[in-house]
Amino acid sequence: MAVAVTEAVADVGAGRRVSARHFVRLKLRVMGNNFRGQGWRIGLFALGAFAGLWFAAFGLFLFAVPGLAGNDQYATLLAAFGGGLVVLGWLLLPLIFFGVDETLDPARFALLPLPRRTLVTGLFAAALVSVPAVAVLLAASGLILTAGIFGGWSAALTQAVGVLAGLLLCVAGARAVTSAFATMLRSRRVRDLAAVLLAGAAALIAPVQLAAAAALQDADWDRLAEVAAVVGWTPFGAPWTIGIEVAQGRVWAAPVKLLITAVTVVALLAWWSRSLESAMVGTTSSSRASTRPRATGTAVTQLFPRLLGWLPRGRFGALVAREARYWWRDARRRANLITLAVVGLFVPVMLNLGGAGDTGGGALDTSSPVLVTLSMVFVGVLAAATLANQFGFDGSAYAAHVVVGVPGAVELRARMAAFSLYLLPLVLIISGVLALLVLGQPGWIGLTAGSLLATFGAGLAVNTLLSVLGAYSLPETSNPFALNSGAGVARSFLAVLSMLASAVAVIPMVVAAALLGDVWLWLALPIGAAYGLGAALLGAYLAGDVLDRRQPELLATITPRR
Amino acid sequence: MTAEHPALALHGLVKRFDAKVAVAGVDLTVPAGSFYGLLGPNGAGKTTTLSMAVGLLRPDAGGARVLGHDVWADPVRAKQLLGVMPDGVRLFDRLSGAELLAYHGLLRGMDPAVVSQRAAELLDVLALADAGRTLVVDYSAGMKKKIGLACALLHGPRLLVLDEPFEAVDPVSAALIRDILGRYVAGGGTVVFSSHVMEVVERLCSHVAILADGAIKRVGTLDEVRGEQTLEQVFVTVVGGRTATGEELAWLSR
Numbered sequence A: 001m002a003v004a005v006t007e008a009v010a011d012v013g014a015g016r017r018v019s020a021r022h023f024v025r026l027k028l029r030v031m032g033n034n035f036r037g038q039g040w041r042i043g044l045f046a047l048g049a050f051a052g053l054w055f056a057a058f059g060l061f062l063f064a065v066p067g068l069a070g071n072d073q074y075a076t077l078l079a080a081f082g083g084g085l086v087v088l089g090w091l092l093l094p095l096i097f098f099g100v101d102e103t104l105d106p107a108r109f110a111l112l113p114l115p116r117r118t119l120v121t122g123l124f125a126a127a128l129v130s131v132p133a134v135a136v137l138l139a140a141s142g143l144i145l146t147a148g149i150f151g152g153w154s155a156a157l158t159q160a161v162g163v164l165a166g167l168l169l170c171v172a173g174a175r176a177v178t179s180a181f182a183t184m185l186r187s188r189r190v191r192d193l194a195a196v197l198l199a200g201a202a203a204l205i206a207p208v209q210l211a212a213a214a215a216l217q218d219a220d221w222d223r224l225a226e227v228a229a230v231v232g233w234t235p236f237g238a239p240w241t242i243g244i245e246v247a248q249g250r251v252w253a254a255p256v257k258l259l260i261t262a263v264t265v266v267a268l269l270a271w272w273s274r275s276l277e278s279a280m281v282g283t284t285s286s287s288r289a290s291t292r293p294r295a296t297g298t299a300v301t302q303l304f305p306r307l308l309g310w311l312p313r314g315r316f317g318a319l320v321a322r323e324a325r326y327w328w329r330d331a332r333r334r335a336n337l338i339t340l341a342v343v344g345l346f347v348p349v350m351l352n353l354g355g356a357g358d359t360g361g362g363a364l365d366t367s368s369p370v371l372v373t374l375s376m377v378f379v380g381v382l383a384a385a386t387l388a389n390q391f392g393f394d395g396s397a398y399a400a401h402v403v404v405g406v407p408g409a410v411e412l413r414a415r416m417a418a419f420s421l422y423l424l425p426l427v428l429i430i431s432g433v434l435a436l437l438v439l440g441q442p443g444w445i446g447l448t449a450g451s452l453l454a455t456f457g458a459g460l461a462v463n464t465l466l467s468v469l470g471a472y473s474l475p476e477t478s479n480p481f482a483l484n485s486g487a488g489v490a491r492s493f494l495a496v497l498s499m500l501a502s503a504v505a506v507i508p509m510v511v512a513a514a515l516l517g518d519v520w521l522w523l524a525l526p527i528g529a530a531y532g533l534g535a536a537l538l539g540a541y542l543a544g545d546v547l548d549r550r551q552p553e554l555l556a557t558i559t560p561r562r
Numbered sequence B: 001m002t003a004e005h006p007a008l009a010l011h012g013l014v015k016r017f018d019a020k021v022a023v024a025g026v027d028l029t030v031p032a033g034s035f036y037g038l039l040g041p042n043g044a045g046k047t048t049t050l051s052m053a054v055g056l057l058r059p060d061a062g063g064a065r066v067l068g069h070d071v072w073a074d075p076v077r078a079k080q081l082l083g084v085m086p087d088g089v090r091l092f093d094r095l096s097g098a099e100l101l102a103y104h105g106l107l108r109g110m111d112p113a114v115v116s117q118r119a120a121e122l123l124d125v126l127a128l129a130d131a132g133r134t135l136v137v138d139y140s141a142g143m144k145k146k147i148g149l150a151c152a153l154l155h156g157p158r159l160l161v162l163d164e165p166f167e168a169v170d171p172v173s174a175a176l177i178r179d180i181l182g183r184y185v186a187g188g189g190t191v192v193f194s195s196h197v198m199e200v201v202e203r204l205c206s207h208v209a210i211l212a213d214g215a216i217k218r219v220g221t222l223d224e225v226r227g228e229q230t231l232e233q234v235f236v237t238v239v240g241g242r243t244a245t246g247e248e249l250a251w252l253s254r
C-alpha cells in the first residue's frame, strides 16, 4: 500500500504533460456524447457540414478563378479582398449572428492545475476543430491552386503555409473578439456600453465605406488593385496573398507577410488569454452589484420598473415587467439588444448612402421608396429574429410557468410587448435618422416607420411560432455569445427560415411602395402599423395554442443538459 | 368537496430516457392531510416521479390526479391547488427575492395587495428580508431553497410537492421549515417531499414510500414501513448498501 501512495504522489507532483491534443480529443468526445441518442442533432450536424462544404466549394472555385483563367493581373485583388472578407466575417458574424461554439467552456477548466498558456493553446486547438474552420481551409485551397499555376511548387507551398496561418488568424480573431465583448457586456458600467457601441459601429463602417469607395470607382480596376495591394499588407490580406507574391517574383514579401500574420495571431491570443481569466473566474452573475440599496415599496411595486408603472397589476403585466427587466439584466439578452441597435442603425444608413457621394445631387438620386422599404424590411426582420429562441434564454427557469400553467397566448403576447418596449423607440430613432439625416426627406418618416412596423410585426408572429417549435437550449456560461455544439447550425437554419418567412410576409408592403407612388408615403404608416399589429396578435394566438399543448416538451428542450 | 379524493394519486407512471427506464410504473396514493416522505438512493427516480406528478414532465404512460383533478387533462384546476418546489431547476433568478415573489403571485392571478402582504411576511419569516434588492442569482444555495419554498407557499396551495427541501439549508432554517410545514399540515394541507435526511423524515412524516430503481419498494405509514427497526436500517436493507472494506481508495490516506 505504501508503494501505491508514493506512486500516486509522484503522479500528482510530476503529472503527465497536458497538450493541445488532449483538448482536441476532449472536444471530439464531448461532441460525440452530445449526439448520443439524438438523431435530429446528427441530422442537423450533417446538414451544417453539407452547407459548409457547399460554400467551401463555391469559395474554392472563386479563389481559383485567376489561376484557371490564366490571368494573374487580378490575382492579388481577389486574394486580398476575398481573404479580407473571410477574416472580417470571422470577426463580426459570431457577434451579430452565429455566436461561438463553446463545447469546451473555459470556466470548466478553472479548477484544473493548468498553466494559462497550455489552456489557451488547448482551447485554441479545440476551436480549430469545427465545420467553419474546415470550410475556410477548403475554400482557401483555391488560392494555393492559383499560386501553383502561376508560380509552381514553391509558390503553392508558400501559399499553403499562408492559408494555414490565415485560418489561425480567423479563429484567434473570432475567439478574442467574442470573449472581449462578453467581458465588456458583463460589466455594468455605461461607459463600457458606449465603447461597445462605438466599436461595433466602427467595425461596421470601415468595411462598408471601403466597399462603397471601391464601388464608386468601379470602372477603375487599377485603382482597386492598388487598394488591394495595401490591404495585402494588413493582417486582413497578408496571409492570403503570399503565394501570389512569390509567383510574381517578390519572394522577400512572403516571410514579412507571414510575420505580420504571426504577430497578429499571437497578439490576438494574448488578448483572448486576458479576457479568459475574467470568464473563468466570474460566473454569469458575479458582475452584478451584490450590495444593492435596501428595498423600498411593496413587493409588487418593486417588480414593475418605474417607467412601466402603468402596466396592469395582473398576469400580463407581471410577465411584461419581468421580461422588460430581463432584457436588460440578462447579459445574453443585453448583448442581443446592443448588437441589434448597432446593426439596425448602421446597415440602412450605409445602404442608402451608397453611391450618393459623387453625383452631388443628394441621396434622392440613388435612394428610392423601394430601397428604403427594403432596408427597413431588413431591420425589422433582424429585430424580430432576436426572439427566434426566446424561451432558450430562460432555460429551466421556464419551469415556473409550467407549474403555474400560464396560458400560451398571454405569455406570448406579453413577451412581444416587452420586447417592443425596447424596439419601438429604436424603430422611431432609426426611421427618423434615415428620413431626416440620410435622405433629407422628413416626409419619408411615415414610409420608413410604416415599413419597419409592418416587418417587425410579421416577424414577431413568425419568430414566436418558431420559438415554440424550434427552441434549443443555451449553455449556462458567462459568455453571452456561447452556443452548444451543433446549436450553431440549428440557429443558422432557424434564423434563415424565420427571416425568409418574415420577409415573405411583408411582400405586400414592398409591392405597395413600388406601385402606389406618392400616396403610399402617407398611407405607409397607418397601414404598416395595423398590418404589423394584426400579424403579431394573430401569431400570438396561433402559437399560443401550440404552446398550451407542448409546455412540458418545450421545457425539456430548453433545459440545458449538464 | 374534494374530501373523498386523495391529495395526490399516481397510477402506473412510466418514464424512459432513451434506453434507461427512470421510472418503471409507480402507483402511489397520498391521503389528504398526510405528511408524505419519498425516500430513495441517488438516481432512484424521485425527481422524475415528482416532475411527472406536477405536470413538468410528460409521462410515457400513467397519470396523476391532484385532489381528483387530472394533472394532464384538467391542468388549470390541478395547478391551482398545487404548490411546487422542483429540484435542479433555476428560478427567474435575475429578480430580487421580493420581485420574484410578486411575479409568482401575479402569475397565479392573485390580488396585488394580498401578494405584497404575503411576500413581505414570507421574506420576513424565512429571514430573507435582509437580502434586500440582492438578485436571487447572488443568493447562497440555502437561500435559493428558501425563496423557492416561499414561491411554492405564496398562493396557499392545498398540496405541496417539494423536491429535497432540506438540502443545503442550515439547522435553524431547517427547523423553521419543519415548523412551517408542520403547521401547514395541521391546518389541513398535504405535503409530499423527497429527502435523504432520515432523521427529518422520521420526525415529520405520517407516511413513507421508498423508491429504488424506478419502482416503489416499501410504502405505508411510518410505523408500517419502519416496524421494529430504524428507518435507516430499513432503507439500507431495501436498497442493499455496500460498506467500505478499508481496502479501496487507500491512496487518499497518507
Ligand SMILES: Nc1ncnc2c1ncn2[C@@H]1O[C@H](COP(=O)(O)OP(=O)(O)OP(=O)(O)O)[C@@H](O)[C@H]1O
Pocket (backbone or CB within 6 Å): B017, B020, B021, B022, B040, B041, B042, B043, B044, B045, B046, B047, B048, B049
Ligand atoms: N433528462 C434526462 N435524460 C436522461 N436521463 C435522465 C434524465 N433525467 C433523469 N435521468 C435518469 O433517470 C434516473 C432517475 O433520475 P432522478 O433525477 O429522478 O433521480 P433522483 O431519485 O431524483 O436522484 P437524487 O437523489 O440524486 O436526486 C437517473 O438514472 C438519471 O440518470
Ligand SMILES: [Mg+2]
Pocket (backbone or CB within 6 Å): B046, B047, B048, B087, B163
Ligand atoms: Mg432528485
